[in-house]
Amino acid sequence: MENLGKIKCFLLDMDGTINLGAKLLSGSGDFINYLKESGRDFIFVTNNSSKNGRHYVQKMRNLGIDCSSNNVLTSGEATANYLNSLKPKAKIYLIGTPDLEEEFINWGFTLTAENPDYVVLGFDMTLTYEKLVIGCDLIRKGVTYIATHPDFNCPTETGYIPDCGSMIELIKASTGKLPKIIGKPNDLIIKSAFRKRPQYKLEEFAMVGDRLYTDIKAGVCADITSILVLSGEAAMKDVEESDVKPTFIFDGVATIYQKLKEADETK
Incomplete structure (x- = not known):
């Protein structure tokens, strides 16, 4: 998992990836905390343009994840x-x-x-x-x-x-x-994330989500690492039938957390 360990900024879908409605998915809190502890960064990326960043900051805080408007990007x-x-x-x-x-x-x-x-x-x-x-x-x-x-x-x-x-x-x-x-699956929303984090190189970004045709396709179109989690909409059958292929496939962000720790420990 050497390439995964090099990721410095994770672009995160929310529903189906970090949470399901008003419930935090297992391991999401540990994952976000480890990103902070290990000096990594994250942005929640959502297509919903009816709400602004403040809404999603409060939503995540209500779920136990501390973040700021700098960690949110809406379409x-x-x-x-x-x-x-x-x-x-x-x-x-x-x-x-x-x-x-x-x-x-x-x-x-x-x-x-x-x-x-x-x-x-x-x-x-x-x-x-x-x-x-x-x-x-x-x-x-x-x-x-x-x-x-x-x-x-x-x-x-x-x-x-x-x-x-x-x-x-x-x-x-x-x-x-x-x-x-502008929004997913188009790469313009990812390019907006790049402008939000100009300190990182292209290869240091990863898009994480549970939908092949929006989250993963956006990552592929932007030529960055894409990580499909099977905690929401997509299943392995969908991957087999789709021409959109993620870089990594994990059960959920809890697995990403474990793989990052393993990668860091072998440095």
Whole structure:
């Protein structure tokens, strides 16, 4: 496990990888604590753009994991980061929640429907018909169209609810246009993590998650180490049938913790 021992920053999916809903998965606390003790780093990477980093910091703290906003990257932040790299202080028509609006304002963007540089679609749980009408009109006029992530559904305690991908399809039906997408499985969200941690080399990052078609594919697309954990959605059968191949496969993050310790002890 020499290569695993060289990883300095772990990009971590949450649900199915670190936790299942309001329950911490076995070994997750030990894993995070060992990363800190051994001088390693971590970022929780989520496609959900309806909440900001503060929400996930509190969620992790409630589960017993101490972290800060510097340890969280949402697709909303990644989208703001990406657009800031293209045009700082741009004018944006944003279809998103108040949390996402706050994220973009904090990055220095102006939120407006008057001659915007970009239309940005997030997972908008406050979506209105008026927002759709304005957004579709701007998109038809040729304003550059960006979406935070492609997930069709968001899992909740009571079942699935329509996510950003469903809204993308609604807008496509009206305008015929598809957006540039930032979140997993696209590598732009991983590149945003790189900008968040510029001190590390490419080979010192690893993406860890339980979904082949989002988490692992994002790692593969970004050309970094990818680690599939079998504690959530994916099973070995899925790996055998998929053309997306992770660098490592473990039962869960508890196994990563043990393998890291072994690698460190043999240095």
